[in-house]
Amino acid sequence: MTDTSRFDGTLDPDMLSAYLDDELTDPERAVVETQLQSSAEWREELAEVRAARDALRGLPERDAPAGFWDAVHARVADDDATDDDLVVPVTGSIAGSITGSITGARSHPRRRWAWVAASAAAVAAVVAVVVVPHRHEVSPNVAAVVAQHGAQGSDNGDPVSMLAPVSPLAGFRR
Amino acid sequence: MTLLRRPARVALCTLATFAVAWPIAVSSAGSAESSDGQEAARLVRGTRDAAAAVDFTGVATVTWTSPTGKQSARVQVSDVGGAISASAVDGNTVVDEGRRTYLRDHLGWTGLVVEPMARNLPEPDHRWVLSTGATRTVAGRPAAVVLARRPGGDPAQRLAVDDATGLLLAREVLGPDGRVERSVRFSSIDVGESDPHAVSPPVDVHSKSAEKLTSVPDGYRAPGAPAGFALVTRSRHSDGVLLFYSDGVFTASVFEQQGDLDWDALPSGGTDTQLADTRTRTYHEASGDVAVWERNGLVYTCVTDAPSDVFADMVGALASDERSTPEAVVDFVLGPFGWG
Numbered sequence: 001m002t003d004t005s006r007f008d009g010t011l012d013p014d015m016l017s018a019y020l021d022d023e024l025t026d027p028e029r030a031v032v033e034t035q036l037q038s039s040a041e042w043r044e045e046l047a048e049v050r051a052a053r054d055a056l057r058g059l060p061e062r063d064a065p066a067g068f069w070d071a072v073h074a075r076v077a078d079d080d081a082t083d084d085d086l087v088v089p090v091t092g093s094i095a096g097s098i099t100g101s102i103t104g105a106r107s108h109p110r111r112r113w114a115w116v117a118a119s120a121a122a123v124a125a126v127v128a129v130v131v132v133p134h135r136h137e138v139s140p141n142v143a144a145v146v147a148q149h150g151a152q153g154s155d156n157g158d159p160v161s162m163l164a165p166v167s168p169l170a171g172f173r174r
Numbered sequence: 175m176t177l178l179r180r181p182a183r184v185a186l187c188t189l190a191t192f193a194v195a196w197p198i199a200v201s202s203a204g205s206a207e208s209s210d211g212q213e214a215a216r217l218v219r220g221t222r223d224a225a226a227a228v229d230f231t232g233v234a235t236v237t238w239t240s241p242t243g244k245q246s247a248r249v250q251v252s253d254v255g256g257a258i259s260a261s262a263v264d265g266n267t268v269v270d271e272g273r274r275t276y277l278r279d280h281l282g283w284t285g286l287v288v289e290p291m292a293r294n295l296p297e298p299d300h301r302w303v304l305s306t307g308a309t310r311t312v313a314g315r316p317a318a319v320v321l322a323r324r325p326g327g328d329p330a331q332r333l334a335v336d337d338a339t340g341l342l343l344a345r346e347v348l349g350p351d352g353r354v355e356r357s358v359r360f361s362s363i364d365v366g367e368s369d370p371h372a373v374s375p376p377v378d379v380h381s382k383s384a385e386k387l388t389s390v391p392d393g394y395r396a397p398g399a400p401a402g403f404a405l406v407t408r409s410r411h412s413d414g415v416l417l418f419y420s421d422g423v424f425t426a427s428v429f430e431q432q433g434d435l436d437w438d439a440l441p442s443g444g445t446d447t448q449l450a451d452t453r454t455r456t457y458h459e460a461s462g463d464v465a466v467w468e469r470n471g472l473v474y475t476c477v478t479d480a481p482s483d484v485f486a487d488m489v490g491a492l493a494s495d496e497r498s499t500p501e502a503v504v505d506f507v508l509g510p511f512g513w514g
Contacts, residue, residue: 040378138431139439140475149427149477151275152289158221161345161358165460167262168247
């Protein structure tokens, strides 16, 4: 929730973001809208926050490659077991063989390769997210498309009959 | 040589006269019809420029039909030096000064995106049969009536064009059943009068220009001629591609965005329907009918001022993704070259 006391006349992108996300109370919303009506600077800031938010929401979400998290979990479990082995004394032949195995895993060359593999997997995941085209959810700004149509239609037809119907554009409310 | 008897000569003369006169009559009728169509087309073209040449102020009534019934709004319209402003009572204000258009809503002014100019706009009689009708009086001024008829003869649009100035005084869009689906009509207008209270364009609001496209970006579609419309401009916006179509009388905008449609985020007031076996959310607004749907990874938002049957054909053509091979070839070949 947003604190109305923050409305001291200075720009607050967080406030605008909350406004766009419909997270403000009615009094807070009224204050923000009053500010927007009276200040071109606030409106430009709102447009920028909206653009940034849309761009952020437009970023694709992508699952890690198959087996990636299993490998990570296995590695973490592996390391946990190794750490446990360091503090918990293990006796017996079986325990001795396990300890020996884990100790072997902690040898520097193998550890280095493990880090290289994990890093490579992480890089691959990032590349997959950035490079591979993804689909994301789209919520068209229908009112904007309608207004844009009226404006473009006025350039290519009778301007009065294309512009006059734009002004009662009150039907669209999210 | 055998002499014909009198009745036979009369019949022969009648036949000969008819044979000579018929083509002339048909030709004259066709010529008159063609001449009337040309006059109608001239009047329609004239409305595009008249507003820029004449100052006026008046009140227009806008009507449209929504699922809840007939809707109407009164709009104050003024033209001062070619800058047109329209303010709805309890609504928004739109100001157009040529290429730039501004919208004022409850949040203040917004500069709409400046679109590329269309250079290959179809002629008014490109698709529709135009004719003139009996003169009528609108807002106390004599006006010529221009009809655009469907192929079957039913009118799809009726215009009233001011005799003195060429201004459009009334526009009615008619459904296939003959009912008025949408209209703009001046109830009063003072021509030559500059409204001292006309809304001026805002000085501190900037407008961005859309990037003109000469080819279709990967992942988007731009059918060249869906349902009788012609693609006249296409532009890149920050969040999609906007296509603008015209059939000479009506226009349509199609906004394409890549992704999956978030149905829950759409504005309220729409109706779910099936068009071309595609789930579609439709809206009926003063500006026109709107449809939103998704297909093959693209989300489409289509708005048009055309009648409902033309709207359905347009959406059906886009949603069904039906392009003939020649259309596909033409789109592919002409794609890299200039559009508008």
